[in-house]
Amino acid sequence: MLQYSEQDLKNALADIRENGTKIREASRKFLVPKTTLIDRLSGRKPDKVKNLDLLQSSPKKEKSELRNGL
Secondary structure, eight states: OOOOHHHHHHHHHHHHHHHHHHHHHHHHHHHHHHHHHHHHTTSSSSOOOGGGHHOOOOOOHHHHHHHTOO
16 A cells, blocks of 8 residues: 555656656655655656556447547
8 A cells, every 4th residue: 555645756757857856856755665666766667647648548438439430
């Protein structure tokens, strides 16, 4: 179970990207695992916000798009 919120993760990533905070420092400050921050920053695991379209897609919609050649 996660010990940090999605908002903690977003805040940690923003602090690193915008303020140049070191990953280890942001990890301690926002209580987000260092490896999670590294994965998100490297693109190994994308930010959830970027995957919003994937979450909104339904199997019926995908089937329809495949049928229509989209």
